[in-house]
Each structure stands twice: as C-alpha cells, then as structure tokens.
Amino acid sequence: MITNPASKIYSSINALPEIKNRREKTSGTSGMMSPLLKKTNMPTNKNSIEKEPAFIVAKIQQRIKKDRQEIKDMKDAT
Amino acid sequence: MQPNEQSFDRPIPGMSLTHELGARPWQQPADITNVDDAAEYYITQIADDTFAKNLIHTMKMGVPLTTIANSLQLAGVMEGKHSVDVGILMIPVIMETMMLIGDAAGVDYDTGLADNKELDQNVVTTATIGKLLQSEADNKDMMEPVQEQSVQEVQDEPVIENTGLMSRRT
Numbered sequence: 001m002i003t004n005p006a007s008k009i010y011s012s013i014n015a016l017p018e019i020k021n022r023r024e025k026t027s028g029t030s031g032m033m034s035p036l037l038k039k040t041n042m043p044t045n046k047n048s049i050e051k052e053p054a055f056i057v058a059k060i061q062q063r064i065k066k067d068r069q070e071i072k073d074m075k076d077a078t
Numbered sequence: 079m080q081p082n083e084q085s086f087d088r089p090i091p092g093m094s095l096t097h098e099l100g101a102r103p104w105q106q107p108a109d110i111t112n113v114d115d116a117a118e119y120y121i122t123q124i125a126d127d128t129f130a131k132n133l134i135h136t137m138k139m140g141v142p143l144t145t146i147a148n149s150l151q152l153a154g155v156m157e158g159k160h161s162v163d164v165g166i167l168m169i170p171v172i173m174e175t176m177m178l179i180g181d182a183a184g185v186d187y188d189t190g191l192a193d194n195k196e197l198d199q200n201v202v203t204t205a206t207i208g209k210l211l212q213s214e215a216d217n218k219d220m221m222e223p224v225q226e227q228s229v230q231e232v233q234d235e236p237v238i239e240n241t242g243l244m245s246r247r248t
Contacts, residue, residue: 004144004145004148004190005148005166005169006143006144006145006147006148006169006173006190007144007190007191009166009167009169009170010144010147010169010170010173010189010191011191013170014170053112053113053163053164053167054167056113056114056117057113057117057167057168057170057171058170060113060117060171061170061171061174064121064171064174064175064178065174067178068174068177068178068181071178071181071182072181075181075184
C-alpha cells in the first residue's frame with residue numbers, strides 16, 4: 001500500500017519552536033592582552049546540531065513561513 | 079481503502095531485476111546530495127511562472143498540498159536528483175513554498191493536514207502521561223501480592239528437625 005508521509009512530516013517540522021539566529025560572541029577587549037583574552041570561534045558540539053539536515057530544513061521552512069505570514073498580513077491590511 | 083481489501087497496486091516480484099543494476103536513474107549517485115541545494119532546486123522549480131500557474135490551477139481543483147508535495151519529491155527521487163531521505167526532508171519546504179504561492183494568489187487551498195488535528199501535541203502528552211500512570215498503578219498491584227506470598231511462604235516453612243548422629247542436641 002502506498003502511503004503519504006507528507007502530513008506527518010510537515011506537522012512534525014512545523015511543531016518545532018522558532019529557531020533564532022545565534023549572535024556571534026565578541027570579547028570587546030582591547031590592549032596588549034586582547035589576543036589572549038579573545039574568545040576563539042572553535043567548533044563545538046553545540047554547533048553540530050546546526051549542521052543536521054532536519055535542522056536546516058526547519059530553518060528554511062520557518063523562513064518561508066515568515067514570508068508567507070507577511071504576505072498574508074499585507075493582504076489582510078489592504 | 080478497507081483493511082481487508084486486496085491491493086493490486088504493488089510491484090510484481092522480480093520487477094526490480096528487469097534491468098541491469100545502475101540502469102535506472104535512482105540507482106545512480108544523486109545529483110543533489112545536501113538539503114540546502116535540494117531546497118534551492120525545489121523553490122526555483124516551484125517559483126517558475128508556468129509551474130506556479132499550473133499549481134494554482136491544481137490547488138483550485140482541491141488537490142491536497144500533501145499529495146502534490148509527495149509526488150514532487152518522489153519524481154525527484156525517480157529522476158535521480160536526490161536520495162529518498164533528502165526527498166522526505168524536502169516535503170515541509172515544498173509544502174510551505176506552495177502555501178506561499180497559494181496565499182499570494184489568494185487561492186483557498188487544501189493543505190491535507192486536516193486528518194492530523196487529532197494528533198494535537200497536548201492530546202498525545204496527556205495520553206502518554208495517563209498511560210504511564212496506569213502502568214505504574216498496574217505494577218504496584220502486581221508487586222503487592224508477590225510480597226505477601228513470599229512472607230507467608232517463609233512463615234509456613236516446615237522446621238526440619240536434626241536427626242543425624244553428629245547433630246547438636248537442644
């Protein structure tokens with residue numbers, strides 16, 4: 001039997017909370033010691049989730065959804 | 079389809095062996111291997127004027143978006159554009175893009191998600207918690223008689239009298 005998983009997959013991705021863009025950490029230090037105090041952007045395990053395909057898909061979906069909502073709002077306003 | 083209904087919509091045994099291995103597009107390495115490129119491919123394809131016009135027409139006919147999205151990604155797999163897993167992951171992106179086109183055109187479309195209303199997260203959570211509590215209560219009921227029985231067995235154990243030659247007399 002051919003099944004259509006579309007509705008379940010869409011509902012699962014759509015139910016995810018909003019993914020916000022992470023702000024780059026800035027040390028804000030200056031002077032001779034600044035190179036030592038500067039936080040390096042070393043790859044961490046926390047960043048690895050952002051490379052997951054499902055995470056990328058959720059991000060793209062949320063971006064399109066946002067655009068769609070804006071179009072909807074504009075239409076409602078006019 | 080009814081559960082007892084016979085389905086003839088399935089591959090014939092040996093159907094996959096009617097061609098040389100690698101002769102079909104889906105048996106070749108996929109053109110697109112990551113979701114970023116796949117999303118770009120589908121968004122570009124859907125945003126095309128001709129496609130969008132046909133899509134709006136299809137939406138007006140009442141075809142659910144889930145069906146269109148699934149057909150699109152399946153066609154991509156069959157053409158060897160991407161693998162099955164990338165195709166499955168593309169479904170939300172395809173659906174959302176189609177909804178955007180539908181909203182922009184002011185079409186009243188069917189998402190095909192109506193059946194999933196029952197699977198509301200709160201309902202699922204409540205059901206899961208209820209089930210857990212029930213199983214915990216069942217476990218308690220099962221445990222209590224076993225404990226009582228074991229205590230009773232210890233109490234009823236017959237006292238064996240020492241009858242040997244070397245046994246200590248009391």
